[in-house]
Amino acid sequence: MKLRQFICIAMIFAFSMLCTILGHIPQAQAYQGLILPSGEKMAPMELLTLTPGADPTLNQEAVFIAEWWKKIGIPVTAKAMEKGALVKKIFWARDYDATIWYLGGERFPSYMQYYFSEAEIYEYGWNFMQYKNPKYDKLSSDWLTLLDRTKAQQSAFNLQKIIADENPQIPLISDTQLTAYNNTRWKNWINQYGGPQSFDSICAIDPVGGDTAKDILKIGILKEPDILNPLGTGFSDTWTIINNIYNGGMWNQPTALYRIAPGSGELIPFLADGELKYDNAANTAIVKLKKGIKWHDGTKLTAADIKFTIDLIKEFKVPNYKDCVDIIDKIEALDDYTLKYHLTKKNVNFYNKTMMMIILQKQKWSVIAKEAKAKEDPTKYISQYQIKNPMGAGPFKFADWKKGSYILLEKNSDWFFKDYTMPIGTGGTLKFDLKVDKILFKFYASSELRTLALKNGDIDVCSIPIASMDDFKADKKMTIVEWGNDWTDFIGFNCSKAPFNDPAFRKAVHYLIDKDFFVEKLQQGYAVPQHSVIPAVNQFWSDPKCPTYGAGWSMKKRIKKAVKILKKAGYTWESEN
Amino acid sequence: METLNYTLDKTEKKSLIRQIWDLAGRSTFIKLGVFIMLIFGGMAVLSPIWIQINPAIYDPIIGVDLSVNGSVGPSFKHPLGTDDIGKDLFSQLLRGSQVAFILGIMVSLISTTLGTTIGLFAGYYGKISDTLLMRLADIILTVPILPLLIVISGIFGTQSNWIILLILSFTFWPVTARVIRAQTLSLRERPFIESAKVSGISNTRIIVKHLAPNVLPIAFYYLTVTVTGAILVEAGLSFLGFGDPSNMSWGMMLQWCFVKGYVFKAPYWMIPPGLCISLLSFSFYLIGVGLEEIVNPRLKKR
Amino acid sequence: MGKYIIGRIVQIIITFFIVISIIFLMFRVMPSDPSSFLLTPSMTAEAKQTIRKQFGLDEPIAVQYVIYLKNFIHGDFGNSFYSGRPVMSIIMEKMLNTIFLSTTAVILSYLIGIFIGKAIAWKRGSKAEKFFVILGLWFYTTFTPWLGIMFLWIFAFKLKWFPLGGMITPEKWIFDPSLFEKICDLGHHLILPLITYVVLWFGSYLLLMRNSMLETLKEDYILTARAKGLKEKVIKNRHAARNAMLPIVTAFAISISFSIAGAVLIETIFSWPGIGRTIVEATLRQDYPLVQGAFAVITMVVLLANFAADIAYSYLDPRITY
Numbered sequence A: 001m002k003l004r005q006f007i008c009i010a011m012i013f014a015f016s017m018l019c020t021i022l023g024h025i026p027q028a029q030a031y032q033g034l035i036l037p038s039g040e041k042m043a044p045m046e047l048l049t050l051t052p053g054a055d056p057t058l059n060q061e062a063v064f065i066a067e068w069w070k071k072i073g074i075p076v077t078a079k080a081m082e083k084g085a086l087v088k089k090i091f092w093a094r095d096y097d098a099t100i101w102y103l104g105g106e107r108f109p110s111y112m113q114y115y116f117s118e119a120e121i122y123e124y125g126w127n128f129m130q131y132k133n134p135k136y137d138k139l140s141s142d143w144l145t146l147l148d149r150t151k152a153q154q155s156a157f158n159l160q161k162i163i164a165d166e167n168p169q170i171p172l173i174s175d176t177q178l179t180a181y182n183n184t185r186w187k188n189w190i191n192q193y194g195g196p197q198s199f200d201s202i203c204a205i206d207p208v209g210g211d212t213a214k215d216i217l218k219i220g221i222l223k224e225p226d227i228l229n230p231l232g233t234g235f236s237d238t239w240t241i242i243n244n245i246y247n248g249g250m251w252n253q254p255t256a257l258y259r260i261a262p263g264s265g266e267l268i269p270f271l272a273d274g275e276l277k278y279d280n281a282a283n284t285a286i287v288k289l290k291k292g293i294k295w296h297d298g299t300k301l302t303a304a305d306i307k308f309t310i311d312l313i314k315e316f317k318v319p320n321y322k323d324c325v326d327i328i329d330k331i332e333a334l335d336d337y338t339l340k341y342h343l344t345k346k347n348v349n350f351y352n353k354t355m356m357m358i359i360l361q362k363q364k365w366s367v368i369a370k371e372a373k374a375k376e377d378p379t380k381y382i383s384q385y386q387i388k389n390p391m392g393a394g395p396f397k398f399a400d401w402k403k404g405s406y407i408l409l410e411k412n413s414d415w416f417f418k419d420y421t422m423p424i425g426t427g428g429t430l431k432f433d434l435k436v437d438k439i440l441f442k443f444y445a446s447s448e449l450r451t452l453a454l455k456n457g458d459i460d461v462c463s464i465p466i467a468s469m470d471d472f473k474a475d476k477k478m479t480i481v482e483w484g485n486d487w488t489d490f491i492g493f494n495c496s497k498a499p500f501n502d503p504a505f506r507k508a509v510h511y512l513i514d515k516d517f518f519v520e521k522l523q524q525g526y527a528v529p530q531h532s533v534i535p536a537v538n539q540f541w542s543d544p545k546c547p548t549y550g551a552g553w554s555m556k557k558r559i560k561k562a563v564k565i566l567k568k569a570g571y572t573w574e575s576e577n
Numbered sequence B: 001m002e003t004l005n006y007t008l009d010k011t012e013k014k015s016l017i018r019q020i021w022d023l024a025g026r027s028t029f030i031k032l033g034v035f036i037m038l039i040f041g042g043m044a045v046l047s048p049i050w051i052q053i054n055p056a057i058y059d060p061i062i063g064v065d066l067s068v069n070g071s072v073g074p075s076f077k078h079p080l081g082t083d084d085i086g087k088d089l090f091s092q093l094l095r096g097s098q099v100a101f102i103l104g105i106m107v108s109l110i111s112t113t114l115g116t117t118i119g120l121f122a123g124y125y126g127k128i129s130d131t132l133l134m135r136l137a138d139i140i141l142t143v144p145i146l147p148l149l150i151v152i153s154g155i156f157g158t159q160s161n162w163i164i165l166l167i168l169s170f171t172f173w174p175v176t177a178r179v180i181r182a183q184t185l186s187l188r189e190r191p192f193i194e195s196a197k198v199s200g201i202s203n204t205r206i207i208v209k210h211l212a213p214n215v216l217p218i219a220f221y222y223l224t225v226t227v228t229g230a231i232l233v234e235a236g237l238s239f240l241g242f243g244d245p246s247n248m249s250w251g252m253m254l255q256w257c258f259v260k261g262y263v264f265k266a267p268y269w270m271i272p273p274g275l276c277i278s279l280l281s282f283s284f285y286l287i288g289v290g291l292e293e294i295v296n297p298r299l300k301k302r
Numbered sequence C: 001m002g003k004y005i006i007g008r009i010v011q012i013i014i015t016f017f018i019v020i021s022i023i024f025l026m027f028r029v030m031p032s033d034p035s036s037f038l039l040t041p042s043m044t045a046e047a048k049q050t051i052r053k054q055f056g057l058d059e060p061i062a063v064q065y066v067i068y069l070k071n072f073i074h075g076d077f078g079n080s081f082y083s084g085r086p087v088m089s090i091i092m093e094k095m096l097n098t099i100f101l102s103t104t105a106v107i108l109s110y111l112i113g114i115f116i117g118k119a120i121a122w123k124r125g126s127k128a129e130k131f132f133v134i135l136g137l138w139f140y141t142t143f144t145p146w147l148g149i150m151f152l153w154i155f156a157f158k159l160k161w162f163p164l165g166g167m168i169t170p171e172k173w174i175f176d177p178s179l180f181e182k183i184c185d186l187g188h189h190l191i192l193p194l195i196t197y198v199v200l201w202f203g204s205y206l207l208l209m210r211n212s213m214l215e216t217l218k219e220d221y222i223l224t225a226r227a228k229g230l231k232e233k234v235i236k237n238r239h240a241a242r243n244a245m246l247p248i249v250t251a252f253a254i255s256i257s258f259s260i261a262g263a264v265l266i267e268t269i270f271s272w273p274g275i276g277r278t279i280v281e282a283t284l285r286q287d288y289p290l291v292q293g294a295f296a297v298i299t300m301v302v303l304l305a306n307f308a309a310d311i312a313y314s315y316l317d318p319r320i321t322y
Helices: A003-023 A056-070 A083-093 A134-143 A149-166 A199-204 A236-242 A303-316 A319-326 A362-373 A378-383 A447-456 A466-474 A503-511 A515-522 A555-568 B016-024 B028-053 B089-125 B127-142 B145-156 B161-188 B191-198 B203-239 B250-259 B267-295 C002-028 C045-054 C061-073 C087-122 C127-140 C144-158 C179-217 C220-228 C232-261 C264-269 C275-284 C288-316
Strands: A031-035 A045-050 A076-081 A098-104 A169-171 A173-182 A216-221 A258-260 A267-269 A277-279 A284-288 A328-335 A338-343 A396-402 A406-411 A420-423 A429-432 A438-443 A461-463 A478-484 A487-493 A527-529 A572-576
Touching (some): A045 A056, A056 A173, A076 A083, A134 A149, A173 A466, A173 A515, A303 A319, A303 A338, A447 A461, B028 B267, B089 B203, B089 B250, B089 B267, B127 C002, B127 C288, B145 B161, B145 C264, B203 B250, B203 C264, C002 C061, C087 C179, C087 C264, C087 C275, C144 C179, C220 C232, C264 C275
Parallel strands (some): A216 A438, A216 A461
Antiparallel strands (some): A031 A572, A098 A487, A169 A487, A173 A527, A284 A338, A406 A438, A420 A429
């Protein structure tokens, strides 16, 4: 190798670096340099999003939206951040322009109130968009006191219309979950909200051919649970495991006193016996319990346990359940199976949260509570208490947890609801025949390996990536189930900052977002474009008549419309072709 | 490793570096390494040209081929196929070679320069500066690099190639510094340095004029070896999801393949980036080993 | 010697202290907060503050630091934010898995590397030497996760010889198998990550051994042995190899410690529940106590291994005195 050769290489490097710089020169756009009505040129803005590893769809959405917004001269760049850093930036520091985030997961969409009310614009509040609208606040707080469901539904529709019109947040898409199961091992899966791995489905499935040797149901999950303590955990993965053991939980678990029917939003009694009796004048409610429900150790589940749980959570101020108990002034156990709630104010949270709440066994937890009281920080102690052997009244008992590998649950043969016919709303019923003898939750480090494990027969059911759809469709042993996710992605604007405080600006940029492109390209059709803040899968509460902002339009038409709106609101451009 | 006591022919008129270049032409390792490196250099150059064919389709970040549905294999239009949303994989691979080259070479330049300077000063001046600098080097060497980088990436919240570049440079210098220091320590006692001192030349001048040229061959060796380290660590970081999300690197291509679930489905997506990472770092290491054989006379053939 | 050892111990303690302080500081300047991960839509602001208080995050940094050091001296790394379990027990559990995999791997690749390195140094300049050096280098610079995925694809997915990852087969373990069955199952899961490890690592030992051997062969005593007319095999094994091993011993101790830290990528690919994967996951969840603890333990292992290597070296090589 001679010096000349070295110089050659050096020149190639120099050339390649030059080319790199050339490659980054932005393309010329028809509209350049947006000028605000105030006469200032719009400052460069960032559209925040999550990293590809944390959420690939959210990440790619931001990249494309930034590209579209650039077309009308908005100086925007997409910026990906780690989840924790993003939360801190948007929720706490409030130092951002626009961000992609997600919302949902509640059957009763109480977030319609707390996401947009002015009262939530304090340091850690939920209204990180800092959206202010006194009219909306009045409507939404009234909505929470409406016990009549038809009126409440109408009121919720009105709320959604305001948001859809003012656009403090732009809903994007909500993905369709794909779950596949091995149909040579288990049959009669129920597809409802939560998919085939939901509680109801597990209690209803039957082994194929009635072969008792196959009675272990093997489920692949990605995240190992943190803690089996229902007071401490806030992770949905953990809840999919422990709602088979405990009754009730943080988010509308289907095993509490009442459960919510998916289509109609009405309450169906589960542990409770008959309908809830609410006394409007005295603001009290009477709930009766079914007789004969037993804990795993054989003792009876009585009103005393429920009273104990509520008192415990009130006393220790357990943060995860604060909403559930805040509205309760006092609770009385009239007898072993009758409870009387005295409420402080009229609030639908009583129906939608208190009635769905966790129930703990008095006998076991009074010991833990006593220990906790002696500690420096009782709340921390009780919510981080390491429960070795969870005690519930659910269909499965805890059997084994080999850290890093699996969790095993065993059937509770004395389960009260075994062979019980459960109404699931809109006239349908479901029989809990409980044929599963053991549930084995296996942990996988990546969804890739989990999908392969399903294909190999190592597990019976798991959710699968869109990439594997073709393989699974071709495989006769596999059945794929699609179910709508109760979450939606959205763009949230910092409404306290110009120009994002201008509804006209927000409306114009909404027109530039091609949600169908996301559905078709990013999700290959396995998603639904969202026009309301409440995901469409939440049939009862979601307003189907929200404006669609140009569904099916071409990008050219979208740009034209956006420019028209902006021009009308007094925006101009440095150059316009 | 502590004293790479090279004894190239000092009587010759040619400079040390020139001698190394001449010897390098005869080494199989170096020839092979340079050959592979040139291929990737070509790829880096091709990248902007390829994008210019049709930026709407071939841009590695935002280009999408709308006529493609899902991830498809290699074709005339897309030599390596596309990813699941119709982005061209070949253009991503080309962009990746740019990133790897620039990042790898910048990191090795910065860290080797830093390491050589620190090693020279610590070795020449000794005493407190030596102790302090070498303890600092020890501390950095003690902490495992990849986990440390993961934690630092988490700290920044958002990642850019500049941050990765800085951190890598900062964590890679101690290896070079240690060896250069040892070398300087032995050189310091040589007669020609002693005589330079006696004749009243300033310390800085001694270091620059007399010590530096003598340790350069070793610095060269570390220059090439550090590139390998930098490329592999950056790829590992990107693969684990701590890379620069606004750009495309080979590690990131693998990560996208992984998060989208195409690892065992699309070999045209999974194999090329990994192969490129390995080959490029291999080529630099080959050159390094070739250089070591020249620089270290004890490895010469019998 | 005694003075040297005491000096080294003091140095280790100081280094350790500096490293854990840096780690502590790094996490406190983070633009993120662990409680952001526990926020759920049903949580009020007051509840959020309660959670911050539980983690001690509302105290000033100086106070947090003093508490942190005090607990450290008592061997208390605190509780994980994520699971509430004591960090020490999590680390010990994961560390054991990592050591099980990586130590086996390092020893195996060490033996293979030394064996080939010795042989090719003797055949200096031959085609076999070039081939092995290039092979070793190639694998040494291969991108770890990529090689892991390729192996998984070929041996686990296509040929189905090995499981797809993890450490055990839960189906076998839930029915209380015998010890022998347990060991067989563990071994079966161990093979693929182990092979990946060995393939990636043997190259570095091979090169080290070859270089060290070549350097030794230039020594005077080898020439003397040759002059005495000793057999080549005797010179190779008795004289050269034994002395050439010296630098490798140091490398061995250091690489055991580094392999524990470097296990991140292999563990991620093979779903191995070890310390490397724990660090990645804990970092993503901003679980400070766990990352701090893991780092402290890894740093300690590295420091002690280096220390042991130095001591071993001075015993093995009589030329070195302190």
